[in-house]
Amino acid sequence: MESASNYLPPVPITVLTGFLGSGKTTLLTRLIRQPAMARTVVIVNEFGEVGLDHHLVAEASGNTVLLDSGCVCCTMLSDLSATLRDLHRRRMVGEIPDFDRVVIETTGLADPGPILHTLMTDRVILGYFKLDGVVTTVDAVHGLGQLNRNTESMTQVAVADRIVVTKTDLASSASLSLLKSRLREMNPAASIQESDSSEVTGLLMFESANYSLDPEHLDVDRWLKAEAYDHRDNHAHHPDHRHDDDDNISSRHHDAIDSFCLTSEKPVRWGALVGFLDALTQLRGADLLRVKGLVDVEESDLPVVIQGVEHLFHPPSQLQSWPDSDRRSRVVFITRNLTREPIEDLFRICVAAVEAKEAPL
Template identity: 40%
Template sequence: MDTSSAPGRSGHWFLSQDTDSARLPVALLSGFLGSGKTTLVNTLLRDPRMAGTAVAVNEFGEVPLDRDLIAHDRDHTVVMANGCLCCNLAGDMEDAVMRLFSRRQSGGLPAFERLLIEPSGLSDPAPIAQAILRNPLLARSMRLEAIVCTVDALFAATQLARHPETRKQVALADTLVLTKTDLAAPEVVRRLRADLAGLNPAAPVLTAVQGEVDAAALFPPRFLDRTATAPDTAPRSFLAADEADAGHTARYASASLLAESPLDWRAFEAWLRRIRIAHAENLLRVKGLLNVAGGPVVVQGVHHVISAPVRLDTWPSIDMRSRLVLIADRATIEAARESWAEALPGLLARP
């Protein structure tokens, strides 16, 4: 029997919590060129709580300068070159991570507790996230805990207007980190915060002070401590995104879809499949903590790619309602809300 998964009480197959806890926690650190990603990585790696972190760097250009700029154990650093194209980015990342795990298992590298991936500033982080969720070998060994995006307070307004990659990086993030705010006028920072809220109304915005941000504020608890007893099943930005909205001019919106009674997994899965097929390109993020047959089940996805569901042993809070949070363009959010309201009676488990 494959012990990587266990049957749920509903008769369907889910990853067990023990299997999920054994997977390596992974965070993506995106952000446009010059936005301070490498500076943030360096400050994070000086934090004792980040000891044992492996770093995968994806850079644009022939000379791997960022590897020299990251003051970390070079044996823990994997450099992925020429990752400016999304199709190459995901494949290169998969190869690099496989090499990293192979060297770790063979004893060529010390054991590491988590993986921090820094893609190129010209990259869309979605293919990397999708690879972690979709690739059977990666999904078996790793769990995506967070997507963080650095935003340059001086130049972000121009970058957001000119570069779709920057808008995508912001929209996909669980948490945004403003850098260089000490160099930008207060009014510029205020307008930028409004722009960011329009692109990603669910994401909290942190401010880096001389490149430093508290790791505990930046990452979920299970990224810093993979054995955390109270699983942080969804980024705080998602569970706090209850109908978050930045006004009618916002490019993206989020919605929290609720169910008071337990769901039938097969019916829910079919509903989510219909939403994914109809809105694959516009549905940026999916994150949910669902009540299936009375037990908590975690789901997450990027675009049309959904990871294997994970059944938890216990509820992380006393709230046992099903909560599914979506981030997408406004038209997709409205369509999903209407579809959920119409389909919900048929999604509930029979007594």
């Protein structure tokens, strides 16, 4: 087997998450049988959780299983960073087949946040891999109840780029419609597909580039659709609304997820934007499940892209042009126990502070 080149581009990583029993393992097992997924590595906690069909296993060695479809499955080492570094080493020396995609399947009770932080901050990993997107599975029958009662389920939906609704054949059309409406409220930017849809294939599920550091590969159109959805949806403008009030379950003991889009007609000074993001992450970083948007910065004619997960924000970058004639700043927030008004107030304070400091005497 030939060794991989020392100059390979970073390998995209997709995080596959979903609550207990939501069908993510079934979905993954189906997808890795597809020819398009032959050059994929799947990272799992235990092989048993993947439910590998022994007829598919071509070779087993240590913590690695090679499937006859070409996929490589490996169990997690002491931590994700160590696993990815080991994968890169084994790829370079030819111990395992070359691969061009990694899928990480989380446990059902996992908060994806720490995994995303590792993939976005580990400097060694960033030299070999890049976070591409998050796919979340939701059970059509039990999904609403899980969202109402479990913080992990809410977080998994909030950070998703793609949501796959499973077991739709067991749910009524009315309950399925209600679930999809709830999912759109929580994460209006995510695409939602049913697991038996023709769109649910390996490449479509695992190619999003929504976490890409290259601004030219960001899915800006989807972000702007989320902003439009926010303006159509009445609940998004009511600070007292809590998604957890459904199904007669009290929200007093459960986290609440809100999604909304802040807009600004006026260009924002760079210092105000930096001050706002710094203050927001220091004060409420743990409650910022996902933030992404375009900002019209006063010092530039080009839009600035911002995106972050909890306390961590990518360095702002610029697009080469505005996606359309709308030059407003538009930032989509998905938050936990944090409504629109405090964020708007903090933004105004930061803008006013910079304007006062730069005002002529």
